[in-house]
Amino acid sequence: MNLSKYLRFAIVGACALAACSKGAPTATKPGKYSSTTGIEYNTEEGMKVSDYAGIPEGPGLIFIEGGRTVLGSAEEDVAMTRDNVERTVTIASFYMDEAEVANIHWLEYLHFVRKDSAEEFYQSALPDTTVWARELSFNDPYVDYYLRYPGFRYFPVVGVSWLQANDYCTWRTAKVNETLASGGSSKKKGGGLFGRSKKNAAADEAADAAEGAGAAKPSIEDGNTLPNYRLPTEAEWEFAAQALVGTQEVGNENQENKRIYPWDGRQVRNPYGKKMGQFLANFKRGRGDYAGIAGSLNDGAMITEYIYNYPPNDYGLYNMAGNVNEWVQDIYRPLSFEDVEDLNPFRRNGFLDPAESGNGSSTGYDKKGYQSLIDDHVRVYKGGSWKDVAYWLSPGTRRFMAEDSATAAIGFRCAMINAGSNK
Template sequence: MRKFFSLIAVISVLASCGRSDQGQLVGAQGKKWHPEKPLGMTLIPGGAFIMGKSDDDIAGLNNAPPKTVTVRSFYMDETEITNAEYRQFVNWVKDSVTRMKLAIFAEEIGETPGTGGIGEFAFADSEEADMTPYEQYMYNNYYSLGDYEGRKINKDVDLIWDTRDYPDEYYAEVMDTLYIPIEEAYNGQRSFDVNHLKFRYTWMDVSSAARAEPGKRADFIETEEIQIYPDTTVWIKDFNYSYNEPMHNDYFWHDAYSDYPVVGVSWKQARAFAQWRTLYHNSYRKSKGEHNVNSYRLPTEAEWEYAARGGLESATYPWGGPYTKNDRGCFMANFKPLRGDYAADQALYTVEAKSYEPNDYGLYNMAGNVAEWVFSSYDPASYEYSSSMNPSVNDESNMKKVVRGGSWKDVAYFLQVSSRDYEYADSARSYIGFRTVQDYLGTDLTLNQTR
């Protein structure tokens, strides 16, 4: 027995030789983390502020009493998400949906890469000879059983959109199912059926899981499948007896409006966009062997108001206030001034996302242009019971979601940084858009350090 323990001791000593820690507690070493400001975002330093109405509540809603709260540091989009940025999301989903349908059909008819035609679009893991051990295991236990979830689509070959260049009739058959029926086309134009543009993602309800009795992790994982194309009909439905057909026809897809804020997007679609942006960014970082970044998400109501104030205490508007004009008599935002003279602020509808002067945090149009979805649910009394540290009130069963900042069709009251409004999570409007945020990881940064 003594010989056995002696052998263990010798092995332990030998195992410690050659280590760089010299037997000291140095901590587990991982990849180096360097905070990286996401493109198009600005860092909002954490701090405390008085949230809510600092002046008289003119509307008498009593839903925003003053309250001192503190928020942590975060990145925020400098502008509202634009049509061009949202189109990148739409195009990615369109590409993925098309490749998946081609791959499934190729699998069903037994076509594989190298055979030409639709076989070139087969799943990337269709050739067993080229599989890694992990891919072989997944194929044997999941994929070969008819489950397409998790299959790797082939992105190395370009999709063919011109009907004259379709490689075979199988490819043509799949593409035909993705476009609107011939009988619904007009003026010789046959468009992609946007009903196919669905984005599926999963998320974990950490808040509920933390408060529940120990149970299965799967009980708190939610799956969402969202149709992501904006509702362009909002330009018609939001206004009765009004000619807005040009906005319906052109606003989202035409390059003339690329830098304008996307509208017609529901709260659920905005949330799906944030999930996709996280997936897209981390997919690139994974290919480079780098750390994942924190998730992109919608801002909480407190974060939005804190950022909108731009570090100004008790200000009425993002630029200070209490007036909507500067010293030269020019309006400071895009809204509905002078009893409905929409053109007085030099805009009839929306304006480009980077218009007017930014606030002191470098954020554009935190008042006016389009109102913005935030993560929080609307409850008139939420300020009374929410935490004073990173307050966030989101009830999944409450479909009323807060919108902030006012829009091109709102009066000045809704442009005030403390004004609250709401819309239903599954509704889309011609005057509601959004911007995203990302939690800051790194050395603690507060407003007092930046002054």
């Protein structure tokens, strides 16, 4: 018995060594045997190791190569906030939507939410179209038509709060992975992500039980599902907007160029070619001037614009300046630039700078006493919009608003980690 056991382990070890001789194991080619125990994978005794060909391609995403950079405002601090002072950080590579989430995408979201979820959640997912309404301005048509009229399909969705944008990211993750699992078509019915309708809850549960009997749910270890879609961190957003990758020379580790906007130069007009003189973003040129004069419209947009209009930056991202501001993950604090870490900086809560002191001291933010607008429910937004002047187009500028509020000038886009890589 001892001899046969010895021979079995010797044979397994020899097989493992033979596998190693073909090259070091990798994530996509782990080999047939464990390189530490010699035990064969995917057997009754061994561990299950799924086939893995790399992260699946996420719809709408562009790869953003990370690295060292200098974040912070490159413009004169006209607001005197000093809340984004320049500092050197490193950002890991990630993915980001090439364009802002558009009306048609939100209508698709509402379609599935209404079909799969409780009516209460559907109502909470509706954008606030009254953000267009003004007592002293005739924007009434946008209240009724901007979200649903076909001509506005690929204009950025607005009237969406930070909380609603987060819910959309959660739904998108589930829906995309469901589609990947079904081979490209989403045919499964029921089982809403945000809760079933009470009317059909029992029937849906019975159908899911019958359909999924004995079927294994996708797991992280399988490597066949996408990581979560989410809002980008403020640092990721600013890094992607700068797109300094377009200024780097191969082999030069010094970042010798800086951009005020997501393009080269100090001007907001195209300095080259047939489109020389045309604006590079959709923004407000000055008091009462949103688009230029009739017969010679320049940025061409009194309000928002087609999400693929204007040239993309060097990462291939559209409208990282102007059109609409964009929500990011971070809560707002004036001193985040000196508090957060220098690798993948992010502020998720009031750590080190609490909204309430808790001991009666004056170190907190007195929002209840109307001495401050800051608490743990205000979020950063960036990028400038159709109704902002050029100052806010600079990636280093930042503003904040309550996470449950919405305006006609704020939208969003999604991001995703670069899973399975240390770059």
